[in-house]
Amino acid sequence: MTQVTIPETLKKKAEEIFFRYPAEKRQSALLPLLFEVQREMGWIRPEAEAWVAETVGVSPVKVREIITFYSMMRAEPVGKYLIQFCQNISCCLRGGENILHHMEKKLGIHVGETTKDGLFTLRVVECLGGCSWAPMMLVNEDQYFVLSVEKIDKIIEGFRSGNPVAPDHPTPLLGNVAGEAVA
Amino acid sequence: MIGNGSVRLLSKNFDVPNMATLDVAMKHGAYDMLKRAMKLKPEEVTELVKASGLRGHGGAGFSAGTKWGFVPKDKFPRYVCVNGDESEPGTCKDRLIIERDPHLMLEGALICAYAVQAERIYIYIRGEYYYPAKVMAEAIKQAQAKGFIGQKILGSDWSCTVHLQNGAGAYICGEETGLIESLEGKKGWPRLKPPFYPAAIGLWGAPTIVNNVETLAFVPRILDIGPEKFAAMGSPKNGGTGLFSLSGHVNKPGVYELPMGTLLTDLIHKHGGGIPNGKKLKAVIPGGSSSHILTADECENLPLDFESVAARGSMLGSAAVMVIDETVSIPQLMHWMVRFYAHESCGQCTPCREGTDWLLRLSKKFLEGTARKRDIDDMWQLADNIDGKTICALGQAVAWPTKSYLVKFRHEFEALCRN
Numbered sequence: 001m002t003q004v005t006i007p008e009t010l011k012k013k014a015e016e017i018f019f020r021y022p023a024e025k026r027q028s029a030l031l032p033l034l035f036e037v038q039r040e041m042g043w044i045r046p047e048a049e050a051w052v053a054e055t056v057g058v059s060p061v062k063v064r065e066i067i068t069f070y071s072m073m074r075a076e077p078v079g080k081y082l083i084q085f086c087q088n089i090s091c092c093l094r095g096g097e098n099i100l101h102h103m104e105k106k107l108g109i110h111v112g113e114t115t116k117d118g119l120f121t122l123r124v125v126e127c128l129g130g131c132s133w134a135p136m137m138l139v140n141e142d143q144y145f146v147l148s149v150e151k152i153d154k155i156i157e158g159f160r161s162g163n164p165v166a167p168d169h170p171t172p173l174l175g176n177v178a179g180e181a182v183a
Numbered sequence: 184m185i186g187n188g189s190v191r192l193l194s195k196n197f198d199v200p201n202m203a204t205l206d207v208a209m210k211h212g213a214y215d216m217l218k219r220a221m222k223l224k225p226e227e228v229t230e231l232v233k234a235s236g237l238r239g240h241g242g243a244g245f246s247a248g249t250k251w252g253f254v255p256k257d258k259f260p261r262y263v264c265v266n267g268d269e270s271e272p273g274t275c276k277d278r279l280i281i282e283r284d285p286h287l288m289l290e291g292a293l294i295c296a297y298a299v300q301a302e303r304i305y306i307y308i309r310g311e312y313y314y315p316a317k318v319m320a321e322a323i324k325q326a327q328a329k330g331f332i333g334q335k336i337l338g339s340d341w342s343c344t345v346h347l348q349n350g351a352g353a354y355i356c357g358e359e360t361g362l363i364e365s366l367e368g369k370k371g372w373p374r375l376k377p378p379f380y381p382a383a384i385g386l387w388g389a390p391t392i393v394n395n396v397e398t399l400a401f402v403p404r405i406l407d408i409g410p411e412k413f414a415a416m417g418s419p420k421n422g423g424t425g426l427f428s429l430s431g432h433v434n435k436p437g438v439y440e441l442p443m444g445t446l447l448t449d450l451i452h453k454h455g456g457g458i459p460n461g462k463k464l465k466a467v468i469p470g471g472s473s474s475h476i477l478t479a480d481e482c483e484n485l486p487l488d489f490e491s492v493a494a495r496g497s498m499l500g501s502a503a504v505m506v507i508d509e510t511v512s513i514p515q516l517m518h519w520m521v522r523f524y525a526h527e528s529c530g531q532c533t534p535c536r537e538g539t540d541w542l543l544r545l546s547k548k549f550l551e552g553t554a555r556k557r558d559i560d561d562m563w564q565l566a567d568n569i570d571g572k573t574i575c576a577l578g579q580a581v582a583w584p585t586k587s588y589l590v591k592f593r594h595e596f597e598a599l600c601r602n
Binding site: 020021022025026027028029031032034035056058062066069070071072073084088089092093094127128130132133134141142143167170174 | 271274283310312314352428431472511
């Protein structure tokens with residue numbers, strides 16, 4: 001078994017996180033700390049899981065419970081770009097399913113799979129809170145709204161060529177809070 | 184007095200460039216209302232919010248000021264949790280508040296914390312909101328540097344810190360006690376209530392006020408225009424305006440700020456531009472996917488406030504209005520809807536954990552052409568066996584829409600049955 005070392009940056013981060021809670025409430029740090037592990041190491045390796053349990057001071061099963069309960073916790077590796085495509089009502093009403101099928105063809109994989117080059121993992125998720133700008137998806141930490149077949153093509157090709165399409169940050173103003181209409 | 188026109192009270196600065204930065208926000212009056220509130224006694228602030236008729240915009244519609252008043256007199260420490268877990272399908276308003284005017288929400292949370300004399304605020308933002316959370320983290324940092332957060336705020340004796348916590352993909356953590364469990368570093372299993380509500384026993388056993396992002400963002404505005412004026416903007420018992428998340432089959436989906444009590448048909452046609460491609464309206468889900476579906480006829484003459492929608496047999500919930508045109512099959516809609524709850528059931532209560540999975544399997548049969556008529560009755564029975572038999576409201580959140588789809592559109596299910 002290869003030795004996995006916990007990056008020093010993570011150890012420093014842990015101290016920052018504990019500071020957010022009363023001194024004796026270290027368990028609260030579990031979720032934020034696991035997020036940091038994921039961000040630094042890509043996924044939560046068993047060694048990192050053990051380190052989190054030790055650092056927080058809880059039994060390993062408490063950490064496992066968190067990882068299995070929360071769907072954003074990853075106990076297995078994913079591609080460089082994790083695509084999370086919304087499959088909830090508002091996105092489906094605006095043609096999300098067809099766009100998802102197009103994405104499967106474009107990537108040559110099915111939902112749940114990773115491309116052979118390790119670049120993309122495609123997952124479906126429930127409501128991402130972009131209902132008025134449906135369909136939407138997340139690619140890693142970036143949000144993309146009002147998806148179409150053309151927009152998907154551009155986004156995927158952007159990642160492939162190393163020139164990613166700019167994400168929709170901030171969320172566009174539609175409706176009367178902008179005083180203008182969406183096309 | 185404002186009628187059914189659009190109004191910008193909460194959202195008035197959403198299109199100001201760089202509103203998320205403190206300098207710009209302060210030029211637009213950010214934290215002036217915190218200063219005003221801190222000149223009052225804490226309980227006077229609570230009374231003011233009570234008088235405004237502000238209701239919780241997270242879904243339950245409970246009077247915000249009344250909730251604040253539930254904190255026991257001599258129990259310390261106290262906490263405030265901001266519920267930014269926005270996960271009810273159809274709902275996408277809190278995202279805009281956080282991204283576009285984070286200091287407004289922060290100010291509201293601080294005023295709430297002052298009113299209940301809390302020493303910490305936790306802002307719980309759903310994990311998928313990476314970008315909104317980034318904006319909020321920066322806003323907290325800037326407000327802290329300026330002394331609006333921290334020790335002896337504005338030279339008073341009151342100190343309060345603010346901390347951001349990200350969710351991790353669990354709908355159930357939007358339920359206030361699920362949120363608290365999650366903040367304690369556990370899986371988000373809701374707590375049994377009554378007898379104890381978070382205002383008395385919440386985070387780490389301490390009195391805790393959990394309010395939605397939008398609810399708190401209204402608080403500085405109430406102090407600004409006064410509770411009477413705020414109350415008068417809405418409809419009876421429903422103060423002010425609300426952010427309506429409009430999605431689905433409308434020409435202009437978006438988030439609309441409108442007075443409480445605005446007619447549903449006005450939202451869809453006048454503001455939302457009507458149904459695209461000349462199609463007819465079939466149904467509307469008025470308050471997030473947990474609400475009873477309304478047929479096109481039931482949408483007529485319906486003011487969007489908590490009492491009126493309830494009187495029509497549904498609920499305003501988080502004011503997420505999903506519009507469904509005549510091309511949509513209701514059994515298909517049923518499948519999309521129950522798939523969500525089957526995925527999000529936290530597994531604590533057997534009726535919901537098992538029931539949602541069975542509902543999902545049965546809903547699939549209608550799409551695959553293998554359903555029989557008794558499956559319709561089985562689905563109703565399953566929903567009925569979940570309804571009211573679970574610790575939290577997720578049970579009824581799947582039972583109510585399921586029953587309403589079956590009752591109001593039974594013919595569509597029957598048409599897909601083999602016998």
